[in-house]
Amino acid sequence: MDSEATISELLAKIQFPSGVERMVLVNGHQANFSTRLADGDEVFIFVPVAGG
């Protein structure tokens, strides 16, 4: 990824299906589409389909 890429770009890059509800944590904090990533950031993507 480019430095300062956004979550939106990351999701596109890994071909995360659009229209699927998801939550994204960056270093343990809730992030949104425009959150910018830095080197070494840990991104956690989670799909809360059925309550969990």
Add this chain to the structure above:
Amino acid sequence: MYGWRGRVLRVDLARGECKEENLDPQVAKDYIGGRGLGIYYLNKEANPKCDPLSPENMLIMAAGPLTGTSAPTAARYMVMTKGPLTGAVTCSNSGGHFPKELKRANFDVLIFTGRASKPVYLWVNKDKIELRPAGHLWGKTVPDTTNALSSETDPRARVACIGPAGEKLVLFAAIMNDKYRAAGRSGVGAVMGSKNLKAVVVLGEGSVPLADKERFNEIQERVLTKFRNAAKAAPSLLSQHGTIGVMMPLTQKCGVLPTKNFLQGTFSGWEAITGQTLTQKYLQKTVACWACPIACGRFTRVGEPGFEGEGEGPEFETGFALGALCMVDNLAAITKANYICNDLGLDTMTMGGTIACAMELFDRGYLTEKQAGGPIKWGDAQKLIELIKLTGYREGFGNELAEGSYRLAERYGHPELAMVSKRLELPGYDPRGLQGTGLNYATSPIGGSHCRAHMAYCEMVGIPKPIDPHEWKGKARIVKLWQDVFAVIDSAGLCIFFTIRNLLYPGIEILPEGILEYLNAVTGAGYNMDELVKAGERTLNAERMFLVKAGFSRKDDSLPHRLIHEPFSEGPAKGKVVHLEEMLEEYYEERGWSREGIPTDAKLKELGLR
């Protein structure tokens, strides 16, 4: 009546008499069922000041109007009594198949009073109801009791029973149904044991009658299609890896996985004990409760020497409590420990919390080797197993662990090391990183519980709406709304897992839109949204009044010293503590309670409680 069966069974254990009575339709509508009806009867008939293990205490098992229908996850029932661990009201909830069978047997509520002179079990076989001797079952484990009762009654019958822990009055004994499902918290199993009631066995027939079958089918079609499509687009983590596969990574990443008796918020061994590892190493099959499309249950088998066994679990709360909290990173040992808790009928959460507390007492030198019958060191997997067995039978040091962490820590002069609220061990979400979760623990009517409003889910996942987990301002309003709606879920007979994602309005108010639709189709009672939410609020206030009469007040809406005064030194929640007092001020105001946490006359009148 539709949905409700309209019948209550009263079992006077002292006299050995069973008597049926009708359920008042207005009471049913006002309190919905399950948890709501439980507190209705407790407030009407129980003495809130009674000794929980005396014959004076009442034990209530109540299903909801949706329980036993095919509405998704309509599998739950509630055990309500005065809990021996806490002295507070209990809301011990369980699923499986027993609750559905209770409804098929034509009952909404079972009320047990008094104490039998000798061990008995209740056998509800359609219209034939009898109390039978249970002397031959006394001392048997949960699976052995269940198997014996299946053979001597009917293999189709469903069993809820206690194990040796309930008989020995372990203060956190569970009532186990369908072998592996637990009404776990607050010691409801000890109340059953104190009454010499070993088991309840039910067999019914047919299905729960619906007021508007066509409408019900329409709702089912829409709700289940939506669920299936979502699951197709991205597989449900809860189905794949269970609650332990959802919450273990999430709490770890958010830095709120309670570790080492809440001294840390992350656990270096978390990957070894998460659900993904469980799936890979031990999962045999997934297990669903009645009418559940998720199947978060795990049937597992462990082959490692010393930990061999099979059964259900562990789910997240068990994995955190017997794992991270005790610094145990051995999943075989945790799973085995879970099997033993199930066999003996013990709440895994309080068990883990109490052992973690003993480990810290020992580590700090407040508890000696001699007093504890040997060293109790962080992370000792063999010791974990040994202590659970001792606790279930109240042998050796287990007799002290059987009292729960508060009494243990108090006995050794350091009650502040018990990670409890209202003496109930806290769940697996450290509230220092989740402010609303902290307020919810402190104000939950049963004490430290995550199930009376799953604020942790909202604060970590940002669903239904993203909120800042570290902000305390404004959380009181959300906690109140969620607590009221969760009372509706608990009363209707649904499981929170499906419901929070699929049957609530996706705004922060989480209005129970889907539940309203189902309830009206099932009962024909014509609820409107205001009545339904009010019914939840009524239950919360009725429970609060029980607590007030039992002597609880603001001082008991508390959290351990550690969570309010000792910030984390690392992780996403670094430097944070729970701002409890500030949130309590806002909370009481939102609730219409006095600053001492007592519902005002105006609030009680508004809810028809005065």
